[in-house]
Each structure stands twice: as C-alpha cells, then as structure tokens.
Amino acid sequence: MHTFKSQFPAPTGATGYDTLIVGAGFAGSVIAERLASQAGQRVLVVDKRPHIGGNAHDRHDDAGLLVHPYGPHIFHTNSAEVFGYLSQFTEWRPYQHRVLASVDGQLLPMPINLDTVNRLYGLSLSSFEMDDFLARVAERVDGVRTSEDVVVSRVGRDLYTKFFRGYTRKQWGLDPSELDASVTARVPTRTSRDDRYFTDTHQAMPLHGYTRMFERMLAHPNIHVMTGTDYRDIVHLLPWKHMVYTGPIDTFFDHHHGQLPYRSLAFEHVTVQPPAGQATVQPVGTVNHPNDHLYTRVTEFKHLTGQRHEATSLVYEYSRSQGDPYYPVPRAENTQLYRRYEADAEALSDVTFVGRLASYKYYNMDQVVAQSLATFKRMVQP
Numbered sequence: 320m321h322t323f324k325s326q327f328p329a330p331t332g333a334t335g336y337d338t339l340i341v342g343a344g345f346a347g348s349v350i351a352e353r354l355a356s357q358a359g360q361r362v363l364v365v366d367k368r369p370h371i372g373g374n375a376h377d378r379h380d381d382a383g384l385l386v387h388p389y390g391p392h393i394f395h396t397n398s399a400e401v402f403g404y405l406s407q408f409t410e411w412r413p414y415q416h417r418v419l420a421s422v423d424g425q426l427l428p429m430p431i432n433l434d435t436v437n438r439l440y441g442l443s444l445s446s447f448e449m450d451d452f453l454a455r456v457a458e459r460v461d462g463v464r465t466s467e468d469v470v471v472s473r474v475g476r477d478l479y480t481k482f483f484r485g486y487t488r489k490q491w492g493l494d495p496s497e498l499d500a501s502v503t504a505r506v507p508t509r510t511s512r513d514d515r516y517f518t519d520t521h522q523a524m525p526l527h528g529y530t531r532m533f534e535r536m537l538a539h540p541n542i543h544v545m546t547g548t549d550y551r552d553i554v555h556l557l558p559w560k561h562m563v564y565t566g567p568i569d570t571f572f573d574h575h576h577g578q579l580p581y582r583s584l585a586f587e588h589v590t591v592q593p594p595a596g597q598a599t600v601q602p603v604g605t606v607n608h609p610n611d612h613l614y615t616r617v618t619e620f621k622h623l624t625g626q627r628h629e630a631t632s633l634v635y636e637y638s639r640s641q642g643d644p645y646y647p648v649p650r651a652e653n654t655q656l657y658r659r660y661e662a663d664a665e666a667l668s669d670v671t672f673v674g675r676l677a678s679y680k681y682y683n684m685d686q687v688v689a690q691s692l693a694t695f696k697r698m699v700q701p
C-alpha cells in the first residue's frame with residue numbers, strides 16, 4: 320500500500336526543483352552532482368546537520384588540525400570507476416592505513432599476520448609454518464553463519480578471544496555469535512608480513528580533505544544546498560518532483576514496522592603536544608583496544624592527513640546503542656525487518672532510497688559512491 324505519497328506536494332512547474340535530496344553525504348552529493356551536471360536537473364540538497372559531507376565530513380579543530388568529527392574515514396577502493404569519478408573533485412594523498420591492536424601488553428599488527436602470531440606467542444614461524452599453525456588451531460565449523468564462526472574457523476579460539484571477541488562485544492553490544500559472518504569477515508587473516516589494513520588498488524585521502532571535495536561536487540549552479548534543515552520542515556513548502564532519501568529508512572516511514580537498530584558512537588576528541596622531537600604520539604594511524612579500556616580504538620589524524628603541525632589530534636571511539644545512527648547492525652532479524660521497509664520503499668514511485676542508512680547496509684564510502692552512480696543511471700533511464 321502506498322500510504323506515504325500523499326504527505327508530499329504534487330509535482331509543480333518550472334519554478335520548483337526537479338529533485339529534493341535528503342542528506343548531503345556521499346549518497347546525496349553524488350546523486351545531486353550527477354543529476355545537475357548530466358541530466359540538467361535543478362536539485363535541492365537538504366541536510367539536518369549544519370554542514371555537508373555526512374559522516375565523512377572533516378574540519379579544522381581549534382588548534383588548526385584537520386579532524387574527522389564522526390570518526391576516522393580512510394578511502395580505499397578496487398573500483399577504477401569510483402576512484403575516477405571522485406578524482407574529478409579532488410587530488411589525492413596516497414595513504415596506506417596501519418592498525419595495531421593492544422593485546423597482552425603488546426601492540427600487535429591487525430589484521431592478524433605472521434608477525435602478530437610470532438610476537439604474541441614468542442615464535443619464529445615462516446609463512447608456510449603459519450599455514451600449518453592455523454590449520455592446527457582453527458576450529459571446524461560446519462556452515463559458517465556468525466561472526467564467531469568466521470574467526471574461530473580461521474584462527475582458532477585463542478586469537479579469536481584476544482583480538483575479536485572483546486572488541487566486537489564493545490562495538491556492537493552483541494557477542495560475535497549474534498552477528499552475521501559478514502561483520503568480522505571484513506578483517507582478513509594473513510600468513511604474510513603485510514601489515515596494511517586494506518589491500519585495495521586505490522588507497523588515498525582527499526588531498527585537501529573530504530569537505531573540500533564535497534564542496535566541489537556540490538558547486539554546480541543548478542544545485543542548492545540547505546544545511547541545518549530537517550527535510551520534514553520544508554517538504555511541504557517547496558515544490559519538487561522526485562525525492563532521493565539517504566537517511567535511516569525506518570525513520571522515513573515513522574518506524575511503522577518497528578525500529579531498526581542502528582549502532583551509534585560517542586567521539587572524544589583530544590589535542591595534545593607530542594613529546595619533544597616527535598610529530599605524533601601513536602606509531603600508526605589507529606590503535607585498537609579489544610580488551611582494555613571502554614573505547615574500541617584511538618586514531619591519530621596526522622597519520623591519515625599528513626598534516627604538519629606542532630600539536631596532534633586524536634579521537635577515542637565509544638560505542639552506544641542510542642544516538643546518531645552510524646552502523647546498521649547486520650543480523651538476520653534486522654535484515655528481515657529491513658525487508659519490510661524495503662518493500663514499502665519500492666512501492667513509492669516518487670522517492671528513491673540510497674546510501675548506508677537508507678539501504679541498511681554496512682557500506683564503505685566507495686560502495687555508497689558505486690551504489691549512487693548506479694542509482695543515478697537507473698533514475699535517468701528513459
């Protein structure tokens with residue numbers, strides 16, 4: 320049934336907007352840019368936050384350090400199309416992210432690799448011997464379904480407990496056995512000494528930051544941007560023909576099937592003076608804390624941005640069940656609930672749903688760009 324169409328104004332003539340876009344993150348900005356530059360549409364982008372960029376927004380803090388207010392965003396993709404598309408709006412700074420996990424009093428490479436195992440257990444295995452080691456400790460799991468299954472079937476119970484169980488419980492408020500396999504499967508295991516967090520073909524940060532890149536995407540004369548505005552406050556006031564919605568899908572439908580859980584985070588940003596002779600306080604961009612402290616990870620932005628500055632800024636991430644929605648929670652019961660909203664969404668011909676929150680998918684930035692480019696093509700097909 321099509322109960323939501325009636326709350327929107329009827330299509331109007333030349334003075335209105337062709338498309339109203341809710342959300343100025345990757346999803347909303349890519350579609351706005353495409354519709355304006357490739358389809359000649361007049362577009363209004365509305366975001367309830369006081370800025371563009373969505374969760375990828377960055378800004379300079381009081382000390383002048385470039386920080387990511389909504390947590391560290393590292394760009395990586397295997398898609399030449401996505402990288403080429405974004406390269407129209409930014410130059411890049413090559414950056415390979417590295418992560419150490421604080422385990423048993425040591426800082427060890429994460430994803431688990433040859434050095435992680437050797438240093439943790441005081442061994443000197445070769446890559447081949449690590450294969451044998453993993454084959455010995457790995458647990459047999461018939462039908463890998465959960466995030467626990469993925470890890471214990473790859474690296475066994477001890478490495479699972481030390482590196483994954485505590486982190487996942489903190490991050491999601493759920494045991495790994497309660498989450499889909501896809502969550503911990505994001506993190507590989509390596510028998511080499513490769514200590515990069517990602518191995519994608521393209522790994523780089525926008526040279527002048529994400530916000531600058533978004534400014535350039537949205538700087539088209541046919542695009543108008545209203546920040547600090549909930550779309551619900553203007554949706555009846557301005558004429559438009561089609562809506563692209565990138566917020567949480569259950570909120571759009573007033574939660575009428577019940578609330579979809581989205582995991583939230585609290586960010587604690589600190590700026591400190593590194594010890595004399597040091598530019599940074601951490602050896603790598605991010606240190607994960609699977610078992611110690613209430614926070615999950617600490618990221619030092621200078622590693623990501625390459626900025627030269629006498630001070631340094633870090634962000635501590637604390638996971639929360641309430642607050643701004645950041646992560647869909649991948650588990651079967653949530654997917655089932657999402658499917659009900661998805662069916663409602665498909666029944667609406669005047670609204671297109673796209674992005675991480677509207678698709679209820681644990682998408683990285685490049686996946687949202689790819690989804691948005693594909694959605695644009697579908698929208699303008701004759």
Ligand code: FAD
Binds near residue numbers: 345
């Ligand atoms: P969003 O960026 O969430 O944008 C949606 C926008 O809609 C928001 O700005 C919101 O304010 C607006 N909105 C919602 N409701 C309304 C309303 N009623 N009215 C008006 N506006 C509204 N991806 C990577 O590739 N690499 C990373 O390193 C990485 N790190 C991450 C770290 C964290 C802590 C988080 C939370 C995510 C990370 N991601 C990362 C994922 C990345 O943030 C997302 O893939 C991407 O930003 C999603 O873009 P989006 O446009 O779909 O959603």
Ligand code: UDP
Binds near residue numbers: 482487502504506
């Ligand atoms: N994870 C973990 N320990 C780690 C890193 C990740 O248990 O040291 C698990 C955890 O469940 C996390 C998931 O793997 O949510 C995906 O990790 P990723 O780094 O991709 O998370 P994101 O950057 O999206 O928060």
